[in-house]
Amino acid sequence: MLSTKPIGRGASARKYDLLTAMGAYALAQGKHDQRRVLRLLTLITARYNWAADELAVGQREIARLWSVDERTVKREMAHLRAAGWLVVKRQGARGRVSEYALSIERILHDTAPNWGNVGPDFELRMGQGEASTSQTVVPLPVRGVVAAPDVSDGTEWALARALLHSEDAGVYASWIAALDRAERAGGRLTLRAPSRFHARYVQTHLDRRVLAACRDVDETVSEIRVIA
Known part of the structure; x- marks a missing residue:
C-alpha cells in the first residue's frame, strides 16, 4: 500500500493512511506520546513536501505552529529522531534550516499493532502493503554491517x-x-x-x-x- 514516497497515482489515499496509522497509534499511548505525535501530524500536514520527501522548517516557525518555545521544539525533534520517525537529510547551518524526511518504514513498524483499532479493512490494506514492499524495503536502515554481539559470557x-x-x-x-x-x-x-x-x-x-x-x-x- 505505502511506498517509501507516497507520490503519484493514489498518493492522497496513501498519505491519509499513513496519517491515520499515526493518529491511531497516538491515541493508544500516554498523554506525552499523544502530544508528540499530534505535533508531528500538524507539522506534516502544514509543511511536509511529499514530492521532495522533505521537511525544511525553522525552529522558530515550528515553535509558533506548536505554541511552544524553541527549546521544546529542539527537545521534541530530538525525540522524533531518536525514535527513528524523522531522519536528517541535511544538517542545518548558518542561514539554512535542517532538512528532515519521514522514515515511513519505521512509522509503519511502530504503528502496526494499532492498525486494527481503525478497522479490519484498514489493517488488511496496510498489512498487504507492508508485505508487498518487505522484499525491497529495509524496515530500519542501518549504515554498514551491524556486528553480531559477543556471547562469550554465556548469560x-x-x-x-x-x-x-x-x-x-x-x-x-x-x-x-x-x-x-x-x-x-x-x-x-x-x-x-x-x-x-x-x-x-x-x-x-x-x-x-x-x-x-x-x-x-x-x-x-x-x-x-x-x-x-
Whole structure:
C-alpha cells in the first residue's frame, strides 16, 4: 500500500493512511506520546513536501505552529529522531534550516499493532502493503554491517541479544545494542539503557520482543525491566 514516497497515482489515499496509522497509534499511548505525535501530524500536514520527501522548517516557525518555545521544539525533534520517525537529510547551518524526511518504514513498524483499532479493512490494506514492499524495503536502515554481539559470557542476555540481532539487525542496532545487563533477581531481568527515553521506548515498544528472546534461551525469565 505505502511506498517509501507516497507520490503519484493514489498518493492522497496513501498519505491519509499513513496519517491515520499515526493518529491511531497516538491515541493508544500516554498523554506525552499523544502530544508528540499530534505535533508531528500538524507539522506534516502544514509543511511536509511529499514530492521532495522533505521537511525544511525553522525552529522558530515550528515553535509558533506548536505554541511552544524553541527549546521544546529542539527537545521534541530530538525525540522524533531518536525514535527513528524523522531522519536528517541535511544538517542545518548558518542561514539554512535542517532538512528532515519521514522514515515511513519505521512509522509503519511502530504503528502496526494499532492498525486494527481503525478497522479490519484498514489493517488488511496496510498489512498487504507492508508485505508487498518487505522484499525491497529495509524496515530500519542501518549504515554498514551491524556486528553480531559477543556471547562469550554465556548469560541469558548475551544469548538473547544474539537472537534479536539475527531477527532484525536494524532494531538491534537502534535499541538493543546499547542495553547492558544490570542484574537478575528471580525471574526478573533488569537491563540498563543509556537514557530514560531509550529505556522508556524499549519498555513500551519492544518489551514483548525482548522478553520472548530471553525466554527462548532461559524459560525462567518472566519479566524484563529497563532502567536508565
